[in-house]
Amino acid sequence: MKKILVVDDEENIRNLITLYLQKSGFEVIQAADGEEALALFEKEKPHLIVLDLMLPYIDGITIAKRIRNYSNVPILMLTARAEENDRIKGLELGADDYVVKPFSPREVVARVKSLLRRSYPDEQIIKVKDIKIYPKEMRVTKNGKEIAFTVKEFKLLMLLSAHPGKVFSREQIMDAIYTDYDEVVFDRTIDAYIKNIRKKLGDNPKNPEYIESVYGAGYRFKGDKNK
Amino acid sequence: MKKILVVDDEENIRNLITLYLQKSGFEVIQAADGEEALALFEKEKPHLIVLDLMLPYIDGITIAKRIRNYSNVPILMLTARAEENDRIKGLELGADDYVVKPFSPREVVARVKSLLRRSYPDEQIIKVKDIKIYPKEMRVTKNGKEIAFTVKEFKLLMLLSAHPGKVFSREQIMDAIYTDYDEVVFDRTIDAYIKNIRKKLGDNPKNPEYIESVYGAGYRFKGDKNK
DNA sequence: TTCAAATATCACATTTCTATCACATTTTTT
DNA sequence: AAAAAATGTGATAGAAATGTGATATTTGAA
Numbered sequence: 001m002k003k004i005l006v007v008d009d010e011e012n013i014r015n016l017i018t019l020y021l022q023k024s025g026f027e028v029i030q031a032a033d034g035e036e037a038l039a040l041f042e043k044e045k046p047h048l049i050v051l052d053l054m055l056p057y058i059d060g061i062t063i064a065k066r067i068r069n070y071s072n073v074p075i076l077m078l079t080a081r082a083e084e085n086d087r088i089k090g091l092e093l094g095a096d097d098y099v100v101k102p103f104s105p106r107e108v109v110a111r112v113k114s115l116l117r118r119s120y121p122d123e124q125i126i127k128v129k130d131i132k133i134y135p136k137e138m139r140v141t142k143n144g145k146e147i148a149f150t151v152k153e154f155k156l157l158m159l160l161s162a163h164p165g166k167v168f169s170r171e172q173i174m175d176a177i178y179t180d181y182d183e184v185v186f187d188r189t190i191d192a193y194i195k196n197i198r199k200k201l202g203d204n205p206k207n208p209e210y211i212e213s214v215y216g217a218g219y220r221f222k223g224d225k226n227k
Numbered sequence: 228m229k230k231i232l233v234v235d236d237e238e239n240i241r242n243l244i245t246l247y248l249q250k251s252g253f254e255v256i257q258a259a260d261g262e263e264a265l266a267l268f269e270k271e272k273p274h275l276i277v278l279d280l281m282l283p284y285i286d287g288i289t290i291a292k293r294i295r296n297y298s299n300v301p302i303l304m305l306t307a308r309a310e311e312n313d314r315i316k317g318l319e320l321g322a323d324d325y326v327v328k329p330f331s332p333r334e335v336v337a338r339v340k341s342l343l344r345r346s347y348p349d350e351q352i353i354k355v356k357d358i359k360i361y362p363k364e365m366r367v368t369k370n371g372k373e374i375a376f377t378v379k380e381f382k383l384l385m386l387l388s389a390h391p392g393k394v395f396s397r398e399q400i401m402d403a404i405y406t407d408y409d410e411v412v413f414d415r416t417i418d419a420y421i422k423n424i425r426k427k428l429g430d431n432p433k434n435p436e437y438i439e440s441v442y443g444a445g446y447r448f449k450g451d452k453n454k
Numbered sequence: 455t456t457c458a459a460a461t462a463t464c465a466c467a468t469t470t471c472t473a474t475c476a477c478a479t480t481t482t483t484t
Numbered sequence: 485a486a487a488a489a490a491t492g493t494g495a496t497a498g499a500a501a502t503g504t505g506a507t508a509t510t511t512g513a514a
Contacts, residue, residue, distance in 0.1 A: 186464095442491075
């Protein structure tokens with residue numbers, strides 16, 4: 001089942017939301033402030049975050065931005081007044097939503113469900129150009145035609161395609177692909193995987209349609225976050 | 228690159244962790260006991276501390292608390308058993324994390340990276356005049372049109388543009404661009420990079436729009452810090 | 455165990471970048 | 485104004501990074 005991180009400094013509100021979410025079958029973890037939230041997020045990797053924007057020490061918007069630096073997890077923001085919307089809009093409000101106080105726990109649960117549905121469609125299919133990636137089924141199609149990928153190739157493709165535009169170093173890629181801590185792999189192995197993936201996608205390194213090489217830095221899935 | 232202080236009285240463990248961290252591109256300094264750690268911390272100002280809690284003379288928790296008196300540097304604690312967690316919780320575990328022994332060096336490296344990511348969030352997009360710099364994507368656009376930069380050029384442009392108005396000496400620039408320490412580079416190499424960057428940005432040294440030369444001092448990105 | 459698929463490495467070709475030089479030009483100093 | 489010092493810049497050798505087919509090694513299923 002989906003795991004949800006609830007961040008609110010008021011214990012009563014936190015518990016209330018937690019209770020209702022649990023009743024709906026979610027696994028819930030809690031954080032009382034921003035630092036704790038960031039720590040728990042990294043450790044537990046929840047599927048969604050319910051985030052109060054009024055927090056002590058570090059405010060909620062800042063937390064949201066920091067998380068956005070390395071994750072696209074959907075965030076449901078709890079905001080005190082409508083005026084805050086301007087600041088919320090400063091965020092890339094793609095995968096997010098917000099609820100204005102005072103709210104009923106039921107409303108929060110409803111929004112959570114809606115957000116989850118939106119963010120994790122039965123399979124969170126990644127579509128780029130003419131290829132589609134089906135995470136749950138570990139399948140990739142190009143123009144509707146299936147292409148067979150191995151586990152490692154698939155993970156690598158997932159990583160890059162989920163963050164178009166972002167440059168990943170070989171080391172970052174290794175960290176993401178190899179779950180085992182002690183596994184030490186030669187740098188260039190990544191290149192070999194890239195080669196295989198490109199071959200399967202029919203991509204040409206000289207003029208890539210999907211995966212670009214960034215000399216001296218790593219690889220990057222083609223695409224622009226700033227458009 | 229990030230500097231990490233490793234504190235452990237056992238030389239073998241210290242060296243093992245150091246080795247793995249260095250392999251991941253970190254600069255590492257070592258301390259064998261608490262006194263040394265505190266001294267080195269003040270002197271070297273590391274970005275993160277890997278701290279064994281079992282230390283001779285002064286124990287690790289005490290060290291951590293002392294450091295917390297005047298710094299929020301993230302600390303990764305190495306703890307012997309789970310029971311110690313109670314004492315760790317006595318600390319404000321905000322920006323910190325811990326690993327329970329026995330641990331693999333890889334796990335330590337992974338935690339270090341995670342902590343650093345949390346503690347030093349990615350730089351924001353830099354916008355100056357008609358150019359935008361995207362650190363994560365290693366991309367530069369001018370009027371929305373992408374311009375290809377090499378790693379060195381990119382780093383140099385990042386450095387200058389992040390501090391408009393500030394003059395950087397060639398030496399300062401070299402320190403920022405070259406991670407490897409024994410790399411000694413000829414002064415004038417910087418000039419050559421400046422030349423390349425200017426060319427790509429369409430900048431004219433005689434009447435620069437972006438990078439000014441400061442005779443006898445270095446280079447400066449045009450602009451004012453106070454606005 | 456055996457075998458095939460997946461994974462990891464290697465070696466060599468190719469591409470791209472780096473660092474430097476030499477000479478021109480500009481700025482400062484004398 | 486001449487000399488000295490600093491900067492601008494095109495060219496380039498060599499270093500470094502990447503592309504890739506072939507090969508070794510591991511894994512997992514039968």
